Amino acid sequence: MASISLRKLNKTYGALTVVHDIDLEIADKEFIILVGPSGCGKSTTLRMIAGLEEVSGGDLVIGDEVVNDVPSKDRDIAMVFQNYALYPHMTVYKNMAFGLMLRKAPRDEIDRKVMEAAKILDIEHLLNRKPKALSGGQRQRVALGRAMVRNPEVFLLDEPLSNLDAKLRGTMRAEIAKLHKRLGATFIYVTHDQVEAMTMADRIVVMKDGHIQQVDTPQNLYDRPVNMFVAGFIGAPQMNMLPVTILRDGQGFVARFEGQNLPMPGNLDQSRIAAYEGREAVLGIRPENFHEVAPDDIPAEALAQMSAVVELTEPMGSEVHLGLTWAGRPITAKVSPRCKAAEGETLNLLVDMSAAHLFDPKSELSLFSDAPQPRGIAA
Protein backbone atom coordinates (compact mmCIF):
# COMPACT_ATOMS: atom_id res chain seq x y z
CA MET A 1 0.00 0.00 0.00
CA ALA A 2 1.45 3.31 -1.01
CA SER A 3 -1.20 5.86 -0.30
CA ILE A 4 0.32 9.17 0.72
CA SER A 5 -1.16 11.81 2.97
CA LEU A 6 0.15 15.30 3.40
CA ARG A 7 -1.34 16.76 6.58
CA LYS A 8 -0.83 20.48 7.14
CA LEU A 9 2.59 20.12 5.60
CA ASN A 10 4.85 23.16 5.90
CA LYS A 11 8.28 24.09 4.67
CA THR A 12 10.09 27.16 5.88
CA TYR A 13 13.52 28.51 5.09
CA GLY A 14 14.25 30.80 7.99
CA ALA A 15 11.48 33.39 7.96
CA LEU A 16 10.38 32.40 4.47
CA THR A 17 7.52 29.92 4.21
CA VAL A 18 7.49 28.28 0.80
CA VAL A 19 4.91 25.54 1.45
CA HIS A 20 1.86 26.47 3.55
CA ASP A 21 -0.30 23.92 5.35
CA ILE A 22 -0.72 21.59 2.43
CA ASP A 23 -3.42 18.94 2.80
CA LEU A 24 -3.51 16.26 0.17
CA GLU A 25 -4.64 12.64 0.06
CA ILE A 26 -3.04 10.58 -2.68
CA ALA A 27 -4.49 7.14 -3.29
CA ASP A 28 -2.47 4.01 -3.94
CA LYS A 29 -1.52 3.69 -7.65
CA GLU A 30 -2.79 7.16 -8.44
CA PHE A 31 -1.10 9.41 -11.00
CA ILE A 32 -0.99 12.85 -9.39
CA ILE A 33 0.44 15.88 -11.16
CA LEU A 34 1.52 19.07 -9.44
CA VAL A 35 1.34 22.20 -11.57
CA GLY A 36 1.80 25.86 -10.83
CA PRO A 37 3.94 28.84 -11.71
CA SER A 38 7.67 28.85 -11.11
CA GLY A 39 8.64 29.08 -7.47
CA CYS A 40 5.25 27.95 -6.11
CA GLY A 41 6.80 25.12 -4.12
CA LYS A 42 6.20 22.09 -6.34
CA SER A 43 9.74 20.80 -6.17
CA THR A 44 9.95 21.53 -2.49
CA THR A 45 6.82 19.48 -1.83
CA LEU A 46 8.16 16.63 -3.92
CA ARG A 47 11.51 16.74 -2.17
CA MET A 48 9.82 16.57 1.21
CA ILE A 49 7.94 13.45 0.12
CA ALA A 50 11.24 12.00 -1.11
CA GLY A 51 12.89 12.79 2.19
CA LEU A 52 15.47 15.05 0.58
CA GLU A 53 14.06 18.05 2.41
CA GLU A 54 13.15 18.18 6.06
CA VAL A 55 9.50 18.70 6.94
CA SER A 56 9.14 21.96 8.89
CA GLY A 57 5.63 21.31 10.14
CA GLY A 58 2.73 18.89 9.76
CA ASP A 59 2.78 15.19 8.99
CA LEU A 60 3.80 13.18 5.99
CA VAL A 61 2.19 9.75 5.97
CA ILE A 62 3.09 6.96 3.56
CA GLY A 63 0.98 3.82 3.85
CA ASP A 64 -0.02 4.22 7.46
CA GLU A 65 3.29 5.32 8.83
CA VAL A 66 4.29 8.86 9.65
CA VAL A 67 7.61 9.20 7.85
CA ASN A 68 8.66 12.73 8.81
CA ASP A 69 11.81 11.37 10.40
CA VAL A 70 12.37 8.34 8.20
CA PRO A 71 15.51 8.89 6.10
CA SER A 72 15.13 9.02 2.35
CA LYS A 73 16.77 5.67 1.71
CA ASP A 74 14.31 3.87 3.96
CA ARG A 75 11.26 5.22 2.17
CA ASP A 76 10.07 3.01 -0.64
CA ILE A 77 10.44 5.84 -3.11
CA ALA A 78 12.41 6.54 -6.27
CA MET A 79 12.89 9.99 -7.68
CA VAL A 80 13.64 11.06 -11.23
CA PHE A 81 15.19 14.48 -11.48
CA GLN A 82 14.85 17.09 -14.18
CA ASN A 83 18.55 17.02 -15.06
CA TYR A 84 18.67 13.18 -14.89
CA ALA A 85 21.61 13.27 -12.43
CA LEU A 86 23.39 10.34 -14.06
CA TYR A 87 26.91 9.49 -12.98
CA PRO A 88 28.99 10.42 -16.01
CA HIS A 89 31.86 8.06 -15.23
CA MET A 90 29.64 4.99 -14.98
CA THR A 91 28.14 2.94 -17.76
CA VAL A 92 24.39 2.94 -18.19
CA TYR A 93 24.25 -0.49 -16.61
CA LYS A 94 26.11 0.70 -13.53
CA ASN A 95 24.03 3.85 -13.33
CA MET A 96 20.94 1.70 -13.16
CA ALA A 97 22.44 -0.91 -10.86
CA PHE A 98 24.05 1.54 -8.47
CA GLY A 99 21.19 1.81 -5.97
CA LEU A 100 20.82 -1.96 -5.80
CA MET A 101 24.56 -2.43 -5.44
CA LEU A 102 24.56 -0.05 -2.48
CA ARG A 103 21.87 -2.16 -0.91
CA LYS A 104 24.00 -5.25 -1.47
CA ALA A 105 21.34 -6.93 -3.56
CA PRO A 106 22.41 -10.29 -5.01
CA ARG A 107 24.14 -10.05 -8.35
CA ASP A 108 21.70 -12.11 -10.43
CA GLU A 109 18.83 -10.11 -9.03
CA ILE A 110 20.51 -6.87 -10.07
CA ASP A 111 21.23 -8.30 -13.47
CA ARG A 112 17.68 -9.49 -13.97
CA LYS A 113 16.15 -6.19 -12.92
CA VAL A 114 18.49 -4.07 -15.01
CA MET A 115 17.85 -6.22 -18.07
CA GLU A 116 14.11 -6.11 -17.50
CA ALA A 117 14.03 -2.33 -17.13
CA ALA A 118 16.32 -1.91 -20.12
CA LYS A 119 13.99 -4.01 -22.18
CA ILE A 120 10.87 -2.08 -21.19
CA LEU A 121 12.60 1.22 -21.92
CA ASP A 122 14.25 -0.06 -25.09
CA ILE A 123 17.78 0.83 -24.01
CA GLU A 124 19.35 -2.63 -24.05
CA HIS A 125 21.84 -1.51 -26.68
CA LEU A 126 23.07 1.26 -24.40
CA LEU A 127 23.85 -0.75 -21.29
CA ASN A 128 27.61 -0.70 -21.69
CA ARG A 129 27.83 2.89 -22.85
CA LYS A 130 28.65 5.95 -20.82
CA PRO A 131 26.10 8.80 -20.54
CA LYS A 132 28.39 11.13 -22.51
CA ALA A 133 27.29 9.87 -25.90
CA LEU A 134 23.61 9.55 -25.03
CA SER A 135 20.99 11.99 -26.26
CA GLY A 136 18.57 13.71 -23.89
CA GLY A 137 15.82 11.20 -24.46
CA GLN A 138 18.16 8.29 -23.91
CA ARG A 139 19.45 9.83 -20.71
CA GLN A 140 15.88 10.34 -19.59
CA ARG A 141 15.17 6.67 -20.14
CA VAL A 142 18.22 5.71 -18.16
CA ALA A 143 17.11 7.94 -15.31
CA LEU A 144 13.69 6.30 -15.43
CA GLY A 145 15.32 2.89 -15.56
CA ARG A 146 17.36 3.67 -12.53
CA ALA A 147 14.18 4.44 -10.65
CA MET A 148 12.43 1.37 -12.03
CA VAL A 149 14.98 -1.23 -10.97
CA ARG A 150 14.35 -0.30 -7.38
CA ASN A 151 10.79 -1.36 -7.92
CA PRO A 152 9.45 1.32 -5.60
CA GLU A 153 5.85 1.78 -4.59
CA VAL A 154 6.13 5.50 -5.22
CA PHE A 155 7.69 7.30 -8.15
CA LEU A 156 8.47 10.98 -7.86
CA LEU A 157 9.22 12.79 -11.10
CA ASP A 158 10.30 16.42 -11.14
CA GLU A 159 9.80 17.88 -14.63
CA PRO A 160 11.33 14.80 -16.21
CA LEU A 161 10.59 15.83 -19.77
CA SER A 162 11.40 19.52 -19.67
CA ASN A 163 14.79 19.11 -21.33
CA LEU A 164 13.47 17.23 -24.32
CA ASP A 165 12.33 18.53 -27.67
CA ALA A 166 8.62 18.58 -28.44
CA LYS A 167 8.51 15.40 -30.48
CA LEU A 168 10.40 13.35 -27.93
CA ARG A 169 8.27 14.79 -25.17
CA GLY A 170 5.22 13.39 -26.90
CA THR A 171 6.67 9.89 -27.09
CA MET A 172 8.03 9.92 -23.57
CA ARG A 173 4.69 11.18 -22.27
CA ALA A 174 3.00 8.14 -23.69
CA GLU A 175 5.73 5.89 -22.33
CA ILE A 176 5.46 7.26 -18.83
CA ALA A 177 1.71 6.79 -18.89
CA LYS A 178 2.25 3.19 -20.02
CA LEU A 179 4.86 2.69 -17.37
CA HIS A 180 2.46 3.85 -14.70
CA LYS A 181 -0.12 1.28 -15.77
CA ARG A 182 2.46 -1.43 -16.02
CA LEU A 183 4.21 -0.85 -12.72
CA GLY A 184 1.12 -0.29 -10.64
CA ALA A 185 2.94 2.28 -8.54
CA THR A 186 1.88 5.65 -7.21
CA PHE A 187 3.23 8.46 -9.42
CA ILE A 188 3.69 12.04 -8.28
CA TYR A 189 4.77 14.20 -11.16
CA VAL A 190 5.72 17.86 -11.35
CA THR A 191 5.42 19.79 -14.56
CA HIS A 192 5.03 23.21 -16.10
CA ASP A 193 3.44 21.73 -19.14
CA GLN A 194 -0.34 21.79 -19.26
CA VAL A 195 -0.54 19.18 -21.96
CA GLU A 196 1.42 16.76 -19.81
CA ALA A 197 -0.79 17.48 -16.86
CA MET A 198 -4.07 17.18 -18.73
CA THR A 199 -3.16 14.02 -20.62
CA MET A 200 -1.45 11.95 -17.95
CA ALA A 201 -2.94 12.79 -14.60
CA ASP A 202 -5.67 11.03 -12.69
CA ARG A 203 -5.87 14.21 -10.65
CA ILE A 204 -4.09 17.53 -10.93
CA VAL A 205 -2.98 19.66 -8.00
CA VAL A 206 -2.81 23.36 -8.88
CA MET A 207 -0.46 25.28 -6.60
CA LYS A 208 0.30 28.96 -6.15
CA ASP A 209 2.71 30.58 -3.72
CA GLY A 210 2.96 27.45 -1.60
CA HIS A 211 -0.82 26.95 -1.32
CA ILE A 212 -2.98 24.35 -3.01
CA GLN A 213 -5.64 26.05 -5.12
CA GLN A 214 -7.57 23.04 -6.35
CA VAL A 215 -7.23 19.29 -6.60
CA ASP A 216 -9.39 17.58 -9.20
CA THR A 217 -9.52 15.52 -12.35
CA PRO A 218 -8.26 17.28 -15.48
CA GLN A 219 -11.75 17.62 -16.92
CA ASN A 220 -13.22 19.02 -13.72
CA LEU A 221 -10.41 21.54 -13.43
CA TYR A 222 -11.23 22.71 -16.91
CA ASP A 223 -15.00 22.68 -16.46
CA ARG A 224 -15.25 23.90 -12.89
CA PRO A 225 -12.23 25.93 -11.76
CA VAL A 226 -12.76 27.11 -8.20
CA ASN A 227 -11.19 30.51 -8.70
CA MET A 228 -9.78 32.90 -11.26
CA PHE A 229 -6.23 31.66 -10.78
CA VAL A 230 -7.09 28.06 -11.67
CA ALA A 231 -9.36 29.25 -14.47
CA GLY A 232 -6.52 31.26 -15.95
CA PHE A 233 -3.91 28.59 -15.38
CA ILE A 234 -5.71 25.66 -16.97
CA GLY A 235 -6.45 26.00 -20.66
CA ALA A 236 -4.49 27.69 -23.41
CA PRO A 237 -4.81 30.38 -24.55
CA GLN A 238 -5.98 31.73 -21.22
CA MET A 239 -9.60 32.29 -20.28
CA ASN A 240 -10.84 35.83 -21.02
CA MET A 241 -11.91 37.77 -17.91
CA LEU A 242 -14.46 40.57 -18.38
CA PRO A 243 -15.99 42.88 -15.77
CA VAL A 244 -19.79 42.59 -15.82
CA THR A 245 -22.80 43.55 -13.76
CA ILE A 246 -25.47 40.93 -13.06
CA LEU A 247 -28.98 42.17 -13.85
CA ARG A 248 -32.41 40.55 -13.72
CA ASP A 249 -34.06 40.07 -17.10
CA GLY A 250 -37.61 38.76 -16.88
CA GLN A 251 -37.41 35.22 -15.43
CA GLY A 252 -33.64 34.97 -15.75
CA PHE A 253 -30.50 37.02 -15.52
CA VAL A 254 -28.08 38.72 -17.85
CA ALA A 255 -24.50 39.82 -17.48
CA ARG A 256 -24.16 43.40 -18.64
CA PHE A 257 -20.87 44.04 -20.36
CA GLU A 258 -20.15 47.51 -21.79
CA GLY A 259 -23.79 48.19 -22.58
CA GLN A 260 -24.46 44.74 -24.00
CA ASN A 261 -26.64 42.13 -22.28
CA LEU A 262 -25.22 38.61 -22.33
CA PRO A 263 -27.66 35.81 -21.42
CA MET A 264 -27.09 33.56 -18.39
CA PRO A 265 -28.67 30.32 -19.69
CA GLY A 266 -30.50 27.86 -17.49
CA ASN A 267 -27.66 25.36 -17.17
CA LEU A 268 -25.82 27.89 -14.98
CA ASP A 269 -26.89 27.77 -11.33
CA GLN A 270 -29.54 30.55 -11.26
CA SER A 271 -29.75 30.73 -7.48
CA ARG A 272 -26.04 31.45 -7.21
CA ILE A 273 -26.37 34.13 -9.87
CA ALA A 274 -29.39 35.61 -8.10
CA ALA A 275 -27.21 36.32 -5.07
CA TYR A 276 -25.21 38.72 -7.25
CA GLU A 277 -28.18 40.59 -8.70
CA GLY A 278 -27.21 44.23 -9.13
CA ARG A 279 -23.60 43.50 -8.21
CA GLU A 280 -20.39 43.34 -10.12
CA ALA A 281 -18.83 40.05 -11.15
CA VAL A 282 -16.10 38.77 -13.42
CA LEU A 283 -17.24 36.85 -16.46
CA GLY A 284 -14.87 34.15 -17.68
CA ILE A 285 -15.09 32.95 -21.28
CA ARG A 286 -12.63 30.51 -22.78
CA PRO A 287 -11.24 31.35 -26.24
CA GLU A 288 -12.74 28.14 -27.60
CA ASN A 289 -16.28 29.28 -26.69
CA PHE A 290 -16.37 31.84 -29.52
CA HIS A 291 -17.91 30.56 -32.74
CA GLU A 292 -18.33 31.94 -36.26
CA VAL A 293 -21.47 29.90 -36.92
CA ALA A 294 -23.94 28.57 -34.40
CA PRO A 295 -22.96 25.02 -33.33
CA ASP A 296 -25.78 22.44 -33.52
CA ASP A 297 -25.50 21.25 -29.95
CA ILE A 298 -25.89 24.63 -28.26
CA PRO A 299 -29.39 26.11 -27.83
CA ALA A 300 -29.87 29.44 -29.60
CA GLU A 301 -30.81 31.24 -26.37
CA ALA A 302 -27.37 30.43 -24.92
CA LEU A 303 -25.59 32.18 -27.76
CA ALA A 304 -24.80 35.88 -27.63
CA GLN A 305 -23.94 38.00 -30.65
CA MET A 306 -20.82 40.09 -30.42
CA SER A 307 -18.64 42.02 -32.79
CA ALA A 308 -14.98 42.77 -32.27
CA VAL A 309 -12.05 44.27 -34.14
CA VAL A 310 -9.32 41.84 -35.22
CA GLU A 311 -5.94 43.03 -33.94
CA LEU A 312 -3.87 39.93 -34.53
CA THR A 313 -4.23 36.56 -36.23
CA GLU A 314 -2.10 33.59 -35.21
CA PRO A 315 -2.65 30.60 -37.51
CA MET A 316 -1.80 27.40 -35.62
CA GLY A 317 -2.59 25.03 -38.45
CA SER A 318 -5.54 23.20 -36.96
CA GLU A 319 -6.98 26.43 -35.53
CA VAL A 320 -6.48 30.19 -35.55
CA HIS A 321 -5.96 32.32 -32.46
CA LEU A 322 -7.42 35.79 -32.85
CA GLY A 323 -6.43 38.79 -30.78
CA LEU A 324 -9.59 40.89 -30.67
CA THR A 325 -10.84 44.10 -29.11
CA TRP A 326 -14.36 43.73 -27.81
CA ALA A 327 -15.88 46.99 -26.56
CA GLY A 328 -12.41 48.29 -25.75
CA ARG A 329 -11.31 45.08 -23.97
CA PRO A 330 -8.59 42.81 -25.40
CA ILE A 331 -9.76 39.21 -25.71
CA THR A 332 -8.55 36.03 -27.37
CA ALA A 333 -10.72 33.74 -29.49
CA LYS A 334 -9.94 30.38 -30.98
CA VAL A 335 -11.62 29.79 -34.34
CA SER A 336 -11.35 27.37 -37.21
CA PRO A 337 -8.73 27.96 -39.90
CA ARG A 338 -11.56 28.57 -42.38
CA CYS A 339 -12.07 31.94 -40.71
CA LYS A 340 -10.51 34.43 -43.10
CA ALA A 341 -10.52 37.45 -40.81
CA ALA A 342 -7.94 40.08 -41.70
CA GLU A 343 -6.28 42.33 -39.19
CA GLY A 344 -8.18 45.62 -38.73
CA GLU A 345 -11.47 44.07 -39.85
CA THR A 346 -14.60 43.90 -37.69
CA LEU A 347 -15.70 40.34 -37.04
CA ASN A 348 -19.08 39.03 -35.86
CA LEU A 349 -18.91 36.05 -33.54
CA LEU A 350 -21.24 34.07 -31.28
CA VAL A 351 -20.37 33.51 -27.64
CA ASP A 352 -21.45 30.26 -26.02
CA MET A 353 -22.72 31.54 -22.67
CA SER A 354 -23.65 28.05 -21.44
CA ALA A 355 -19.92 27.53 -20.89
CA ALA A 356 -19.44 30.84 -19.08
CA HIS A 357 -17.82 31.17 -15.67
CA LEU A 358 -18.57 33.82 -13.06
CA PHE A 359 -16.24 34.93 -10.32
CA ASP A 360 -16.49 37.24 -7.34
CA PRO A 361 -14.30 40.23 -8.19
CA LYS A 362 -12.95 40.53 -4.63
CA SER A 363 -12.39 36.97 -3.47
CA GLU A 364 -11.80 35.78 -7.05
CA LEU A 365 -13.78 32.64 -6.19
CA SER A 366 -16.08 30.98 -8.67
CA LEU A 367 -19.76 31.62 -8.00
CA PHE A 368 -20.50 28.03 -8.94
CA SER A 369 -18.09 26.30 -6.62
CA ASP A 370 -18.53 25.21 -3.01
CA ALA A 371 -14.84 24.90 -2.42
CA PRO A 372 -13.62 26.80 0.61
CA GLN A 373 -11.51 29.77 -0.23
CA PRO A 374 -7.93 28.66 -0.72
CA ARG A 375 -5.56 30.67 1.33
CA GLY A 376 -2.96 32.87 -0.24
CA ILE A 377 -5.49 34.54 -2.50
CA ALA A 378 -5.82 38.27 -2.01
CA ALA A 379 -9.09 38.85 -0.17
Next chain:
Amino acid sequence: MRWLADHYFAEGPGISKDAPKRTGLALVAETMWREGIELMKLNLIFVLACLPLVTIPAAFAAMMRVTLTMAEDRNVYLVEDFVQAFRRNFIRASLLGLGIAAALAIPGYAAFSYAELAVASPLYAVPLALAVGVACLFAIAGTYAFALLVISDFSLGDILRLSLLAALARPGKPLAALGFVAALWLIHILFYPVTLVMPAIINFAFGTLAIAFSVLETVQCLVRAKEERAGEA
Protein backbone atom coordinates in the same frame (compact mmCIF):
# COMPACT_ATOMS: atom_id res chain seq x y z
CA MET B 1 35.62 25.05 -14.49
CA ARG B 2 32.12 25.90 -15.59
CA TRP B 3 32.62 25.12 -19.26
CA LEU B 4 34.44 21.97 -18.30
CA ALA B 5 31.45 20.77 -16.32
CA ASP B 6 29.11 21.83 -19.12
CA HIS B 7 31.20 19.92 -21.57
CA TYR B 8 31.24 16.92 -19.28
CA PHE B 9 27.48 16.87 -18.81
CA ALA B 10 26.46 18.09 -22.26
CA GLU B 11 24.14 15.87 -24.20
CA GLY B 12 25.66 13.63 -26.78
CA PRO B 13 24.37 12.89 -30.25
CA GLY B 14 22.65 9.72 -29.05
CA ILE B 15 23.33 6.13 -30.02
CA SER B 16 21.03 4.72 -32.62
CA LYS B 17 19.52 1.37 -31.82
CA ASP B 18 20.41 -0.15 -35.13
CA ALA B 19 23.73 1.59 -35.62
CA PRO B 20 26.15 -1.02 -36.92
CA LYS B 21 28.32 -2.25 -34.11
CA ARG B 22 32.02 -1.58 -34.55
CA THR B 23 34.05 -4.63 -35.45
CA GLY B 24 37.66 -5.69 -35.51
CA LEU B 25 40.32 -3.24 -34.42
CA ALA B 26 37.84 -0.37 -34.19
CA LEU B 27 35.88 -2.34 -31.59
CA VAL B 28 39.08 -3.13 -29.67
CA ALA B 29 40.07 0.53 -29.69
CA GLU B 30 36.58 1.64 -28.63
CA THR B 31 36.52 -0.82 -25.75
CA MET B 32 39.99 0.20 -24.59
CA TRP B 33 38.94 3.84 -24.68
CA ARG B 34 35.68 3.24 -22.86
CA GLU B 35 37.07 0.87 -20.25
CA GLY B 36 40.33 2.80 -19.90
CA ILE B 37 39.97 3.65 -16.24
CA GLU B 38 38.67 0.20 -15.39
CA LEU B 39 41.58 -1.38 -17.22
CA MET B 40 44.06 0.69 -15.26
CA LYS B 41 42.42 -0.38 -12.03
CA LEU B 42 42.46 -3.97 -13.25
CA ASN B 43 46.18 -3.67 -14.01
CA LEU B 44 46.86 -2.46 -10.48
CA ILE B 45 44.81 -5.23 -8.94
CA PHE B 46 46.64 -7.76 -11.08
CA VAL B 47 50.06 -6.47 -10.04
CA LEU B 48 49.05 -6.59 -6.38
CA ALA B 49 47.63 -10.09 -6.76
CA CYS B 50 50.93 -11.21 -8.33
CA LEU B 51 53.10 -10.06 -5.45
CA PRO B 52 53.10 -13.46 -3.67
CA LEU B 53 54.50 -14.88 -6.97
CA VAL B 54 52.78 -18.27 -6.61
CA THR B 55 49.53 -16.44 -7.36
CA ILE B 56 50.67 -15.26 -10.80
CA PRO B 57 48.78 -17.88 -12.87
CA ALA B 58 45.55 -17.44 -10.92
CA ALA B 59 45.84 -13.67 -11.15
CA PHE B 60 46.36 -13.93 -14.89
CA ALA B 61 43.34 -16.21 -15.19
CA ALA B 62 41.27 -13.73 -13.22
CA MET B 63 42.43 -10.86 -15.42
CA MET B 64 41.59 -12.96 -18.47
CA ARG B 65 38.09 -13.53 -17.13
CA VAL B 66 37.49 -9.80 -16.60
CA THR B 67 38.85 -8.75 -20.00
CA LEU B 68 36.85 -11.47 -21.74
CA THR B 69 33.71 -10.04 -20.16
CA MET B 70 34.69 -6.61 -21.47
CA ALA B 71 35.31 -8.08 -24.92
CA GLU B 72 31.87 -9.71 -24.77
CA ASP B 73 30.47 -6.20 -24.13
CA ARG B 74 28.93 -7.23 -20.85
CA ASN B 75 28.92 -5.39 -17.57
CA VAL B 76 31.98 -5.92 -15.37
CA TYR B 77 32.08 -5.73 -11.60
CA LEU B 78 35.79 -5.29 -11.45
CA VAL B 79 36.82 -6.35 -7.96
CA GLU B 80 34.11 -8.95 -7.39
CA ASP B 81 34.59 -10.60 -10.77
CA PHE B 82 38.34 -10.65 -10.33
CA VAL B 83 38.25 -12.15 -6.86
CA GLN B 84 35.66 -14.71 -7.85
CA ALA B 85 37.59 -15.89 -10.90
CA PHE B 86 40.81 -15.88 -8.90
CA ARG B 87 39.37 -18.17 -6.24
CA ARG B 88 37.45 -20.43 -8.55
CA ASN B 89 40.37 -21.11 -10.89
CA PHE B 90 43.26 -20.99 -8.47
CA ILE B 91 44.37 -24.62 -8.60
CA ARG B 92 43.65 -25.30 -12.25
CA ALA B 93 45.24 -22.01 -13.27
CA SER B 94 48.37 -22.81 -11.25
CA LEU B 95 48.69 -26.23 -12.86
CA LEU B 96 48.09 -24.81 -16.30
CA GLY B 97 50.53 -22.00 -15.65
CA LEU B 98 53.25 -24.43 -14.58
CA GLY B 99 52.59 -26.62 -17.61
CA ILE B 100 52.77 -23.71 -20.03
CA ALA B 101 55.89 -22.33 -18.37
CA ALA B 102 57.55 -25.73 -18.70
CA ALA B 103 56.38 -26.10 -22.29
CA LEU B 104 57.71 -22.67 -23.14
CA ALA B 105 61.01 -23.25 -21.34
CA ILE B 106 62.19 -26.01 -23.69
CA PRO B 107 61.86 -24.23 -27.07
CA GLY B 108 62.76 -21.00 -25.33
CA TYR B 109 66.03 -22.39 -24.06
CA ALA B 110 66.69 -24.03 -27.41
CA ALA B 111 66.05 -20.77 -29.24
CA PHE B 112 68.39 -18.96 -26.88
CA SER B 113 71.19 -21.52 -27.46
CA TYR B 114 70.75 -21.59 -31.23
CA ALA B 115 70.72 -17.82 -31.31
CA GLU B 116 74.17 -17.73 -29.73
CA LEU B 117 75.42 -20.36 -32.18
CA ALA B 118 73.76 -18.63 -35.12
CA VAL B 119 75.93 -15.56 -34.51
CA ALA B 120 78.93 -17.75 -35.27
CA SER B 121 77.46 -19.83 -38.07
CA PRO B 122 74.38 -18.87 -40.18
CA LEU B 123 73.65 -22.55 -40.54
CA TYR B 124 72.03 -22.51 -37.10
CA ALA B 125 69.39 -20.02 -38.27
CA VAL B 126 67.20 -22.93 -39.36
CA PRO B 127 66.89 -24.68 -35.97
CA LEU B 128 66.64 -21.21 -34.38
CA ALA B 129 63.63 -20.36 -36.52
CA LEU B 130 62.11 -23.72 -35.68
CA ALA B 131 62.59 -23.18 -31.94
CA VAL B 132 61.13 -19.68 -32.12
CA GLY B 133 58.19 -21.01 -34.09
CA VAL B 134 57.48 -23.70 -31.54
CA ALA B 135 57.78 -21.20 -28.69
CA CYS B 136 55.29 -18.90 -30.42
CA LEU B 137 52.92 -21.80 -31.00
CA PHE B 138 53.02 -22.71 -27.32
CA ALA B 139 52.51 -19.10 -26.32
CA ILE B 140 49.45 -18.87 -28.57
CA ALA B 141 48.16 -22.18 -27.21
CA GLY B 142 48.69 -20.72 -23.75
CA THR B 143 46.41 -17.76 -24.49
CA TYR B 144 43.71 -20.10 -25.78
CA ALA B 145 44.20 -22.37 -22.78
CA PHE B 146 43.72 -19.59 -20.22
CA ALA B 147 40.68 -18.26 -22.02
CA LEU B 148 39.15 -21.76 -22.16
CA LEU B 149 39.98 -22.27 -18.52
CA VAL B 150 38.01 -19.26 -17.31
CA ILE B 151 35.16 -19.44 -19.80
CA SER B 152 34.36 -23.17 -19.71
CA ASP B 153 34.40 -26.07 -17.30
CA PHE B 154 36.44 -28.33 -19.58
CA SER B 155 38.96 -30.70 -18.02
CA LEU B 156 42.61 -29.68 -18.15
CA GLY B 157 43.26 -32.44 -20.70
CA ASP B 158 40.56 -31.11 -23.00
CA ILE B 159 41.83 -27.59 -22.57
CA LEU B 160 45.39 -28.56 -23.56
CA ARG B 161 44.23 -30.53 -26.55
CA LEU B 162 41.77 -27.92 -27.80
CA SER B 163 44.12 -25.01 -27.24
CA LEU B 164 46.92 -26.69 -29.20
CA LEU B 165 44.49 -27.42 -32.04
CA ALA B 166 43.22 -23.86 -31.93
CA ALA B 167 46.77 -22.52 -31.97
CA LEU B 168 47.53 -24.59 -35.06
CA ALA B 169 44.26 -23.76 -36.82
CA ARG B 170 43.92 -20.06 -35.94
CA PRO B 171 47.23 -18.61 -34.82
CA GLY B 172 46.91 -15.23 -36.55
CA LYS B 173 44.88 -13.05 -34.21
CA PRO B 174 46.48 -14.17 -30.94
CA LEU B 175 49.88 -13.75 -32.53
CA ALA B 176 48.99 -10.17 -33.42
CA ALA B 177 47.75 -9.62 -29.86
CA LEU B 178 51.03 -10.99 -28.50
CA GLY B 179 52.75 -8.59 -30.86
CA PHE B 180 50.75 -5.76 -29.29
CA VAL B 181 51.86 -6.93 -25.84
CA ALA B 182 55.48 -7.02 -27.00
CA ALA B 183 55.08 -3.52 -28.43
CA LEU B 184 53.78 -2.23 -25.09
CA TRP B 185 56.86 -3.59 -23.35
CA LEU B 186 59.12 -2.27 -26.05
CA ILE B 187 57.66 1.22 -25.56
CA HIS B 188 58.17 0.86 -21.84
CA ILE B 189 61.84 -0.04 -22.30
CA LEU B 190 62.60 2.46 -25.06
CA PHE B 191 61.13 5.45 -23.26
CA TYR B 192 62.18 4.49 -19.77
CA PRO B 193 62.04 6.26 -17.30
CA VAL B 194 59.21 8.37 -18.78
CA THR B 195 57.19 5.16 -18.96
CA LEU B 196 58.08 4.12 -15.42
CA VAL B 197 54.48 3.53 -14.34
CA MET B 198 53.34 1.79 -17.53
CA PRO B 199 53.62 -1.75 -16.15
CA ALA B 200 51.70 -0.74 -13.06
CA ILE B 201 48.68 0.61 -14.89
CA ILE B 202 48.76 -0.30 -18.55
CA ASN B 203 50.84 -3.14 -19.90
CA PHE B 204 49.20 -6.17 -18.34
CA ALA B 205 45.54 -5.24 -18.54
CA PHE B 206 45.54 -3.58 -21.98
CA GLY B 207 47.66 -6.42 -23.31
CA THR B 208 45.32 -9.02 -21.88
CA LEU B 209 42.29 -7.23 -23.29
CA ALA B 210 43.91 -7.44 -26.73
CA ILE B 211 44.49 -11.15 -26.18
CA ALA B 212 40.93 -11.62 -24.97
CA PHE B 213 39.58 -10.04 -28.16
CA SER B 214 41.90 -12.18 -30.27
CA VAL B 215 40.77 -15.51 -28.83
CA LEU B 216 37.15 -14.74 -27.96
CA GLU B 217 35.50 -15.89 -31.16
CA THR B 218 37.36 -19.18 -31.40
CA VAL B 219 36.88 -19.97 -27.72
CA GLN B 220 33.16 -19.28 -27.94
CA CYS B 221 32.98 -21.59 -30.96
CA LEU B 222 34.72 -24.36 -29.05
CA VAL B 223 32.42 -24.01 -26.06
CA ARG B 224 29.34 -23.99 -28.26
CA ALA B 225 30.53 -27.04 -30.21
CA LYS B 226 31.07 -28.95 -27.01
CA GLU B 227 27.66 -27.96 -25.68
CA GLU B 228 26.01 -29.08 -28.89
CA ARG B 229 27.75 -32.41 -28.73
CA ALA B 230 26.68 -32.79 -25.11
CA GLY B 231 23.14 -31.90 -26.18
CA GLU B 232 23.10 -34.59 -28.84
CA ALA B 233 24.46 -37.26 -26.52
